[in-house]
Amino acid sequence: MRRLAIFGGIYSNHLALAAALADATCRADAVYCLGDLGAFGPSPDRVFPLLHDSDVATIQGNYDNSLALGLADCQCGYTDPRDNFFARLSYDYTFRRTSPANKVWLGALPASLHLEIEGLRVALFHGSPRKMNEFLWESTCSDAFLEYLLDFARADVLCVTHTGIKWHRALPSGRHVVNVGVLGRPENDGQTNVWYALLTLANRSLSVEFVPVAYDHHALAAEMRAERLPAEFIETILTGWWTTCLEILPHKERARGRF
Amino acid sequence: MIPWWMWGPEGSGQPLEILAAEKKRMNHPRVQLLHLDNLWFQVTGTFCNLACTHCFNGSGPNVSTFGFLAPADVERELGQAVRLGVREIFFTGGEPFLHPALLEMLEASLRVAPTTVLTNATILPEPTAARLAEIERASRYSLEIRVSLDSPEEAANDAVRGLGVFTRVLASIERLCRHGLLPLVSVVRDWPLGGEPEILARFTRLLSERAGYHRPRLKFLPVLPLGRELVRIGADHDEPFVTEEMLRGLEPDLLMCSNSRAVTDRGVWVCPLLVEMPDARLGDRLANAAPTYALGHRVCFTCYEYGTFCSNVSTAIEGAAPHAQRAPRPEP
Numbered sequence: 001m002r003r004l005a006i007f008g009g010i011y012s013n014h015l016a017l018a019a020a021l022a023d024a025t026c027r028a029d030a031v032y033c034l035g036d037l038g039a040f041g042p043s044p045d046r047v048f049p050l051l052h053d054s055d056v057a058t059i060q061g062n063y064d065n066s067l068a069l070g071l072a073d074c075q076c077g078y079t080d081p082r083d084n085f086f087a088r089l090s091y092d093y094t095f096r097r098t099s100p101a102n103k104v105w106l107g108a109l110p111a112s113l114h115l116e117i118e119g120l121r122v123a124l125f126h127g128s129p130r131k132m133n134e135f136l137w138e139s140t141c142s143d144a145f146l147e148y149l150l151d152f153a154r155a156d157v158l159c160v161t162h163t164g165i166k167w168h169r170a171l172p173s174g175r176h177v178v179n180v181g182v183l184g185r186p187e188n189d190g191q192t193n194v195w196y197a198l199l200t201l202a203n204r205s206l207s208v209e210f211v212p213v214a215y216d217h218h219a220l221a222a223e224m225r226a227e228r229l230p231a232e233f234i235e236t237i238l239t240g241w242w243t244t245c246l247e248i249l250p251h252k253e254r255a256r257g258r259f
Numbered sequence: 260m261i262p263w264w265m266w267g268p269e270g271s272g273q274p275l276e277i278l279a280a281e282k283k284r285m286n287h288p289r290v291q292l293l294h295l296d297n298l299w300f301q302v303t304g305t306f307c308n309l310a311c312t313h314c315f316n317g318s319g320p321n322v323s324t325f326g327f328l329a330p331a332d333v334e335r336e337l338g339q340a341v342r343l344g345v346r347e348i349f350f351t352g353g354e355p356f357l358h359p360a361l362l363e364m365l366e367a368s369l370r371v372a373p374t375t376v377l378t379n380a381t382i383l384p385e386p387t388a389a390r391l392a393e394i395e396r397a398s399r400y401s402l403e404i405r406v407s408l409d410s411p412e413e414a415a416n417d418a419v420r421g422l423g424v425f426t427r428v429l430a431s432i433e434r435l436c437r438h439g440l441l442p443l444v445s446v447v448r449d450w451p452l453g454g455e456p457e458i459l460a461r462f463t464r465l466l467s468e469r470a471g472y473h474r475p476r477l478k479f480l481p482v483l484p485l486g487r488e489l490v491r492i493g494a495d496h497d498e499p500f501v502t503e504e505m506l507r508g509l510e511p512d513l514l515m516c517s518n519s520r521a522v523t524d525r526g527v528w529v530c531p532l533l534v535e536m537p538d539a540r541l542g543d544r545l546a547n548a549a550p551t552y553a554l555g556h557r558v559c560f561t562c563y564e565y566g567t568f569c570s571n572v573s574t575a576i577e578g579a580a581p582h583a584q585r586a587p588r589p590e591p
Contacts, residue, residue, distance in 0.1 A: 080477075081456045130294075131512070139401040140347060142372035148294065148344030247476075250373070250571070251401040255441055259474055 008034030008161025011184025012041030035061025068107030
């Protein structure tokens with residue numbers, strides 16, 4: 001039997017990352033991060049030593065890719081001008097405050113990892129196997145499409161992040177897709193905790209547990225205020241409701257939120 | 260007889276069949292279906308209770324270029340689409356709610372995939388809104404209801420969509436919201452560049468005040484140089500063709516022809532925009548539809564420019580705008 005702790009979307013939330021690592025390193029044999037280390041939160045350089053100290057195997061997300069390549073934006077490409085305003089603000093801040101050495105490290109991250117554990121092929125990607133910034137929402141992925149993605153990735157278990165909301169689907173073929181959620185901000189459910197996924201693999205079978213992570217979100221909010229980050233971002237941290245970048249949410253996920 | 264909307268651009272003096280022959284000579288780049296992400300059903304053909312002045316496929320009350328799809332045909336093609344790993348299903352027309360079996364077809368579709376219906380929302384009475392909400396709740400997949408509204412001003416909207424439409428659409432949106440649905444309001448962009456913030460604010464105010472829709476979801480669509488719109492914009496229309504050079508380095512999945520197909524009662528077309536173009540018919544059924552298509556129409560440039568904008572979220576959100584090189588960040 002082997003246990004993997006997997007998370008993504010740290011978004012500079014070093015306090016949630018520290019809390020998640022304290023829990024995950026006790027419970028899992030290995031810890032993986034599916035990318036997007038920066039954005040949204042304060043002082044992006046603070047997450048890097050935490051990942052290094054805990055030997056977290058990390059893959060690249062679209063935000064990491066943009067920062068490493070010095071691109072003009074985060075490759076989120078919102079069409080709503082309000083979403084674009086906040087995405088721009090967040091990216092400019094993160095770009096300015098990420099050290100050159102950390103940008104080089106981000107640039108060297110692999111786009112995926114492929115593991116063979118307990119007879120199961122496990123593939124880790126940021127967005128989807130075919131595109132780093134493709135959104136895999138629970139309510140807009142048919143079983144048929146997920147089976148196709150598993151074939152595409154040559155995997156029995158596919159793990160992704162990028163959307164910010166966790167889910168797990170056991171498919172008719174016996175294979176699994178897990179969106180591990182994010183550590184960076186709550187998942188638009190009115191709760192302030194964030195989530196990581198704990199996968200237990202044994203004898204060609206998989207079980208998935210989503211683990212809530214409570215952390216000092218008031219302290220994070222204070223840091224964000226000190227860094228003059230937008231009040232809208234701080235509100236999300238304090239209330240658990242998303243206030244920006246809502247355009248990308250499909251109907252079901254949007255209807256569950258407040259805004 | 261060739262319908263008027265199938266004639267080529269004003270001044271060309273040629274029907275599209277002749278232009279299609281020219282297209283063959285022009286050696287346009289071919290795009291392959293990479294994966295069937297989106298399957299479109301033109302479920303009521305070109306039958307619509309409205310006759311909007313910008314309609315890209317010339318739909319209207321007596322327009323029978325395409326007819327209704329039989330539910331059995333929809334079921335068969337849904338099955339084939341699932342075998343191909345389809346991601347999402349779309350129902351369009353004409354006006355889909357004219358089809359007497361639409362709700363049953365939406366239910367069947369939602370059993371296998373996320374589903375969207377595009378509507379002018381003029382025939383959505385209370386029982387239909389209530390039933391749509393039930394169908395949505397019963398599925399694990401999202402049901403998206405895309406409602407067309409072209410201006411936050413009644414006179415401007417009704418000049419395009421017909422007298423009284425504005426009021427009826429707002430009433431329908433109010434009904435949908437009351438039942439817990441959050442329709443995607445789609446707007447054809449006819450304002451100058453940079454006008455989005457003001458338009459967005461006006462729509463937000465309108466939908467909140469007149470339809471009780473306090474967190475509106477809006478989708479902006481480009482003007483399409485096709486159908487009645489092509490006649491309306493006439494000689495001013497000068498979109499280029501997509502060339503091999505434009506496609507070099509482009510992520511091909513940004514083009515609808517690489518990820519979508521449209522089923523009509525007269526066969527399978529490369530995309531829902533080109534259903535009036537004879538050369539864009541790829542076969543009788545999905546199972547035997549040709550896998551590639553040559554981008555020989557000027558509207559292909561619109562798709563190239565905006566990404567797969569017919570989806571609920573433009574694929575440009577998930578990738579580089581195809582015409583924009585990924586610019587390095589300017590030095591401070």
